[in-house]
Amino acid sequence: MLFTWWDNGMFFGQAWADALVRLVIVVAFMTVTVMLLIWLERKLVARIQQRLGPTRTGPMGLLQSVADAIKLLAKEDLRPLTADRWVFELAPFVFFVPAFLTFVVLPFTDDLGIRAGLPLGLFFIVAVSSVSIVGMLMAGLASDSKYALLGGLRSVAQMISYELPLVLSVLSVAVMAGTMDLREIVRAQDRVPYLVWQPLAFFIFMTAATAELARRPFDLPVAESELVGGPHVEYSGIRWSMFMLAEYTNLLILSAFGSVMFLGGYAWPFGLDWGWPWQVALTFVKTTLLIVVFMWIGATFPRLRIDQLMAYAWKALIPLSFLQVLLTGLVKVYGWPDITITIPSALALVVSAAVVRKRLRYTVRRPREERLAYLRARAAARAAGSVQ
Amino acid sequence: MFPPLQEGPEEGSAGGKADRQAMIEHEYETVELNINMGPVHPATHGVFRAILTVDGELVVDVEPVIGYMHRGGEKLSENLDYRQGIGIQDRTEYLAQMNAEQAYCMAAERLGGIEVPERAEFIRVMCVELNRCASHFMFLGAYGQDIGTFGTAFTYAFRERERIMDLFEELTGERMMYSYFRVGGVAWDLPHGFERKVQQLLKHIRQGVADFEGLLTENEVFLARTRNVGAISKEKAIDYGLTGPMLRACGIPWDLRKEEPYSIYPRLEFNVPVGEQGDCWDRYKVRLEEIKESVKIVEQCLDMLPAGPIMPERMPRMLRLPAGEVYMRTENPRGEYGIYLVSRGGNKPYRLKIRSACFSNLAGLREMLVGEYVADAVAIIGSLDLVMCEVDR
Numbered sequence: 001m002l003f004t005w006w007d008n009g010m011f012f013g014q015a016w017a018d019a020l021v022r023l024v025i026v027v028a029f030m031t032v033t034v035m036l037l038i039w040l041e042r043k044l045v046a047r048i049q050q051r052l053g054p055t056r057t058g059p060m061g062l063l064q065s066v067a068d069a070i071k072l073l074a075k076e077d078l079r080p081l082t083a084d085r086w087v088f089e090l091a092p093f094v095f096f097v098p099a100f101l102t103f104v105v106l107p108f109t110d111d112l113g114i115r116a117g118l119p120l121g122l123f124f125i126v127a128v129s130s131v132s133i134v135g136m137l138m139a140g141l142a143s144d145s146k147y148a149l150l151g152g153l154r155s156v157a158q159m160i161s162y163e164l165p166l167v168l169s170v171l172s173v174a175v176m177a178g179t180m181d182l183r184e185i186v187r188a189q190d191r192v193p194y195l196v197w198q199p200l201a202f203f204i205f206m207t208a209a210t211a212e213l214a215r216r217p218f219d220l221p222v223a224e225s226e227l228v229g230g231p232h233v234e235y236s237g238i239r240w241s242m243f244m245l246a247e248y249t250n251l252l253i254l255s256a257f258g259s260v261m262f263l264g265g266y267a268w269p270f271g272l273d274w275g276w277p278w279q280v281a282l283t284f285v286k287t288t289l290l291i292v293v294f295m296w297i298g299a300t301f302p303r304l305r306i307d308q309l310m311a312y313a314w315k316a317l318i319p320l321s322f323l324q325v326l327l328t329g330l331v332k333v334y335g336w337p338d339i340t341i342t343i344p345s346a347l348a349l350v351v352s353a354a355v356v357r358k359r360l361r362y363t364v365r366r367p368r369e370e371r372l373a374y375l376r377a378r379a380a381a382r383a384a385g386s387v388q
Numbered sequence: 389m390f391p392p393l394q395e396g397p398e399e400g401s402a403g404g405k406a407d408r409q410a411m412i413e414h415e416y417e418t419v420e421l422n423i424n425m426g427p428v429h430p431a432t433h434g435v436f437r438a439i440l441t442v443d444g445e446l447v448v449d450v451e452p453v454i455g456y457m458h459r460g461g462e463k464l465s466e467n468l469d470y471r472q473g474i475g476i477q478d479r480t481e482y483l484a485q486m487n488a489e490q491a492y493c494m495a496a497e498r499l500g501g502i503e504v505p506e507r508a509e510f511i512r513v514m515c516v517e518l519n520r521c522a523s524h525f526m527f528l529g530a531y532g533q534d535i536g537t538f539g540t541a542f543t544y545a546f547r548e549r550e551r552i553m554d555l556f557e558e559l560t561g562e563r564m565m566y567s568y569f570r571v572g573g574v575a576w577d578l579p580h581g582f583e584r585k586v587q588q589l590l591k592h593i594r595q596g597v598a599d600f601e602g603l604l605t606e607n608e609v610f611l612a613r614t615r616n617v618g619a620i621s622k623e624k625a626i627d628y629g630l631t632g633p634m635l636r637a638c639g640i641p642w643d644l645r646k647e648e649p650y651s652i653y654p655r656l657e658f659n660v661p662v663g664e665q666g667d668c669w670d671r672y673k674v675r676l677e678e679i680k681e682s683v684k685i686v687e688q689c690l691d692m693l694p695a696g697p698i699m700p701e702r703m704p705r706m707l708r709l710p711a712g713e714v715y716m717r718t719e720n721p722r723g724e725y726g727i728y729l730v731s732r733g734g735n736k737p738y739r740l741k742i743r744s745a746c747f748s749n750l751a752g753l754r755e756m757l758v759g760e761y762v763a764d765a766v767a768i769i770g771s772l773d774l775v776m777c778e779v780d781r
Binding site: 045048051150217223298305357 | 536
């Protein structure tokens, strides 16, 4: 056991004390980690962009996030006069709480986690993390700003669309493992991580997770050069910082989730016999790796357009993820060797990438004349009075 | 306004189907929405306001509102003599200052019949082409930012632009408002070791272009965002008076340096890059290629740079031009930059009119934007490479 005050699987042996302690752990751990993540992103992106990043606050600018947090706390909490007061003020919490809740089921070692042994852990993460969408929508609607409204609607459309490939890609992992318990899924990977059997699913997961996090190239909801910040545009001070906190928490959660599902979590490559310090280190390294990949993608890719974004989800990612689930199911039902998943999966990944590449370079998009004709018909209908 | 609700006729009867269709369409009808993009918006490059009318995500109409940056530069020039007027040109076209100065000086020279010494011409062309590179780098960076690369393209571009500006600072003593050209030549000669530094700079510029090719040109997302977006046909482009890279992207090799050769351009070898279909990607690509051509021109200038004076002998201390009028146009990074100069014989222009490239390019905005998506508005406005000071003058 890790802690001497651990009793019956509970802190202090009392349910309420246990809940309180776990709550404190979640909030304290997350807040500190998010501050480090923000520092990491600033430094990493600065290096990619040939800048230095923060240098003045503390050693290597480590205290930059602390300074930012103090500044944000001290700022006036502004609210537009015409905003819907309660919805506006509650939106950050609705966005923020689910992000922290998902932390509960993540296993960091074989016996360290808030509720790591939850039999439906996978289901819990998927279900709870999608509640965040409501917060975005509330923020967008309540701000009474057109940019915020557009951003809010975009984020809902985007997150609902990309929820599907995300869920389907982890579903095929669940089919592989035969369980939804995250700890069991990790234990099943002590020899070979699922990335090897499911390259397509891993790719779909990373893409969909980037979209779920609203990071580039899928940062349409907050598109700075178009919507000037999207749903957060009217927020300031502590409420704005809660949005940021939740965003980085989601980044951490999804990276940890990805490392558990595809990279073998704390089990691979050492196996389960190594002690918990090794397991923590493995989790840390893998999670950080995925976070850095997300940041790297974010620093170098431009932003997609909303119709391209939706088309990519519905026409490319969702059929591909169905294919992956089907393939995994077939192999499991007939008991074929696992390698029979890898080959078609990798092949599908390569072929789909080639198709996208070719389409972008050589096909002409639906010509503008069609859209213009559609607009003209709408205008005529409006003039004829058939439409308000 | 609601279509009358009916107890539905039988399935298959024509009336019932049409009515249901109308009801469905009514149910999902959205109203048009006005979006005020600007005057303070990160994608408008200065103070520019576009009133977009959108229907869902499609742009129905756009009304550009300009004039926020009007400073009366043309009127001011009437009260400044020919040497002081150069400073106004810097401030009008603040990303391609040397090019604007060149147009102004050449207009005055043509009116006064002043011969520019050869060395001064070479120095001028060198500065102008380097400034073209700087201006195009500014476009590349800002365009990457518009499309959404989170500053990476911006810093890549600004690295090279800073190098060019450092060199200009050494040459002219200023980072932005150079005022280096004079009517008849240039203000002073190149500093010691300048040629070597230019040669080093050209290496960096080439590297910068290569970096950009790697970062954006073949990037799938960038292709998706810019190919076939905001296309304008050759005929329309000519009708709207588009010039410069905007016109060349449509496939028309119209470059004043070739069509109406001025200065020493006839003696230099360079190509005029053209696009194919006049979309945003072509505009980007044409500008990228133009940097390479400019590098070639500067290299040739360095090879051919003659010794000699930089101002004609016996220039009067206070320049007075004979009465008359002249129109002189040059190829700026943004297109045709023309100076219409009327003199009544004094030491100041009687009237100065600037033919702004951006102003005409902006006129084609509606043609490019209507029927595209809202998010493309940013990509298309960005591809115009606007300098609002030049539009409003």
